[in-house]
Amino acid sequence: MTGRPRDPAVDDAIRRAALELVGEHGYRGVSMEAIAARSGVSKQAIYRRHASKGEVMLDAQAAFARTRLPTPDTGDLREDLLALLEETFSGQRGVNGALNRALAAEALQDDAFSELLNERLIRQRRDAVRLILARARERGEVAHPSDDLLIDLVFGPMWYALLLDPGKLTAEYAATLTDAVLAVARSHGRPESRTNSPTSGNTAG
Amino acid sequence: MTGRPRDPAVDDAIRRAALELVGEHGYRGVSMEAIAARSGVSKQAIYRRHASKGEVMLDAQAAFARTRLPTPDTGDLREDLLALLEETFSGQRGVNGALNRALAAEALQDDAFSELLNERLIRQRRDAVRLILARARERGEVAHPSDDLLIDLVFGPMWYALLLDPGKLTAEYAATLTDAVLAVARSHGRPESRTNSPTSGNTAG
Amino acid sequence: MTGRPRDPAVDDAIRRAALELVGEHGYRGVSMEAIAARSGVSKQAIYRRHASKGEVMLDAQAAFARTRLPTPDTGDLREDLLALLEETFSGQRGVNGALNRALAAEALQDDAFSELLNERLIRQRRDAVRLILARARERGEVAHPSDDLLIDLVFGPMWYALLLDPGKLTAEYAATLTDAVLAVARSHGRPESRTNSPTSGNTAG
Amino acid sequence: MTGRPRDPAVDDAIRRAALELVGEHGYRGVSMEAIAARSGVSKQAIYRRHASKGEVMLDAQAAFARTRLPTPDTGDLREDLLALLEETFSGQRGVNGALNRALAAEALQDDAFSELLNERLIRQRRDAVRLILARARERGEVAHPSDDLLIDLVFGPMWYALLLDPGKLTAEYAATLTDAVLAVARSHGRPESRTNSPTSGNTAG
DNA sequence: GTTTAAACGAGACGGTACGTCCAGTCTTGAA
DNA sequence: TTCAAGACTGGACGTACCGTCTCGTTTAAAC
Incomplete structure (x- = not known):
């Protein structure tokens, strides 16, 4: 037995x-x-x-990746985000990057695997950013109502680069992207009036 | 001969x-x-x-896509972007979406194919946005220095959604994303002063 | 293992x-x-x-042929040979003959296969004749020194017929050929004196 | 036109x-x-x-072979035969031999081609021997009634060797084979009595 | 200790598709 | 009408993996 x-x-x-x-x-x-x-x-x-081969690779990847995943807490959203992005981007080089691309490829063609990938890899990364945002939100640094959108803005371009030009994932790009995310985070997520009158702020008051 | x-x-x-x-x-x-x-x-x-099979599919896809590709010109960046995004997102349903995901999968596993995909499909979409941005820039609607980053913010989240949850690509998400891109477009792409004077919050007031 | x-x-x-x-x-x-x-x-x-296809066929053929292969032992060389030849010739009709021709064709174009054919099919047939000849030699019926030549005289014409005119392989041809082989077997394999005395014809008288 | x-x-x-x-x-x-x-x-x-490829090769071969084909006439059957066989055997080396084997292979698998090969190549060789035999027959050197059988005994072993062991076609083998053919030619083509009584000659008388 | 049952390596098995090669035919434009 | 060039359908080639299935052997927990 x-x-x-x-x-x-x-x-x-x-x-x-x-x-x-x-x-x-x-x-x-x-x-x-x-x-x-x-x-x-x-x-x-x-x-x-x-x-499947995908699961083998996911297992191999997870066994490696489990060790890392930092969630910096410097008291400043920009610094936290930048640190996370730089760390994450630099981790997309070499075999690890190749594996990530492969896992994505697999997920794109297999919904069940997509689910699995989400559970085992993606979710944790999103949660890391979510934690950073929550802390920043408490400090009043985040006006935008949706964490998820902000997170999409962080990882969307990363996967997009992985798809078309992995070399793009430099520290510089991390900075540029961080600033963009910050700009959105500070916005209210609703279109401002385009008239740009100095009184536009009043619409919220 | x-x-x-x-x-x-x-x-x-x-x-x-x-x-x-x-x-x-x-x-x-x-x-x-x-x-x-x-x-x-x-x-x-x-x-x-x-x-390869990928090239066959890309060719088939491109032959179809060539017909469309609208670049709305309403005189308002938000409306132009929104129209393009809604159109593009709605085009990711059904067979077309499946095909796009497959092409992405292929590109993720084959650099040469990635190149080809970029040339034949991606570049045109990026150029459409670039055109919209150029017109808006002339109208003074865009402060951010980098078209490319703005474009990344448009398509990055789209591919990211295709990877993990294609159902996310609704008209509502198009709107949310459009507003986010607008927020970045209006920013200067550089971090605002972080001197953190207690009155810094007033700048918005 | x-x-x-x-x-x-x-x-x-x-x-x-x-x-x-x-x-x-x-x-x-x-x-x-x-x-x-x-x-x-x-x-x-x-x-x-x-x-190769040839080997498949050879195997199939050999698996069938293995069952048969008679070596008649009547105490008379002529009868033994005739029986073997009639049996062998009649076996060259229909599918079996077609197969044999094909195997020969294959062997003619591929030395390695020629070797294989020899090992698996030809050798056994030659050995059957060799056995018949050995017994006849003990009885004093064979003067010719070379078994191999006699065997060549048996099978050479057979393959030659398979090449040009398989219909030739009748019982009658078997008899004619048998007699020819017998004539050689009884000879010493060396040219008779060609001194050409006008009376040389008398030696037969 | x-x-x-x-x-x-x-x-x-x-x-x-x-x-x-x-x-x-x-x-x-x-x-x-x-x-x-x-x-x-x-x-x-x-x-x-x-x-077909076969016909191309046959054409190429014929264009080459047409030049040769000697029919020695020394006044002695053995010498004539030996000369012809040595010449023919030595011609089976190198490319020519390979071609001959190939043509045979083709003929073995295609009756129409077999016909063609017979017409264009085989018949001429047989006729050469037939001519030699006719002259010898006039000189009383041939007792055997069938030219065709004798010719089969000449060429059968040759093709047989070509099939299994082309290296066998030496001048020595030519001699051995010639002597065998001679032995048959001198025989009557009917089985002699095996009792070997000295009176056996009388049966013909 | 002995059972017992799963894990292990090796490798055969039916399938399916791969990418290549060649046969024999057809279609172009030039001679 | 021939010629070189090369596209075309059709079919087989021999190979590579897939995921499954025996084999005989090894290993540890349950009896």
């Missing part, structure tokens, strides 16, 4: 092989077959744990 | 079959083999034109 | 399908693809066993 | 390319496509002249 317990070394071997192979051949160029061969593990053992 | 010229009817048949099949089985469920069978065209003929 | 053992039923299915298809469409008209389809076996499974 | 006449240079180019390619890649490894490419001639031009 109990049977032989799963060997944790097998899990590790799979993760290790997966990451190596992505580094060498890209996500596309990796097959379950190759992971099995490289890891010295049978295909059966992999399929016992993961339903 | 001349040889028999390519038959344009073949190009059309390929495009038509590709779109039909994506509609029926999704991008994943389409194979070059199936496209050839459905279109009554030989695989050779397809490979002569396109290097 | 052990792995799942090969399924002998697969071997059989391949052989059966191969023979059926040769009967229906001729060797030329058979493809690996068709063998796989007809046998309900994957192409992989076939290529795991055989490197 | 007359149109442009065919360019004989095209015929030559085809033949030349065909022979070159057979030499380089073997008959198997030659395609109409390759012949066209190598010769700088369009596929159309080839198909206008020849119905």
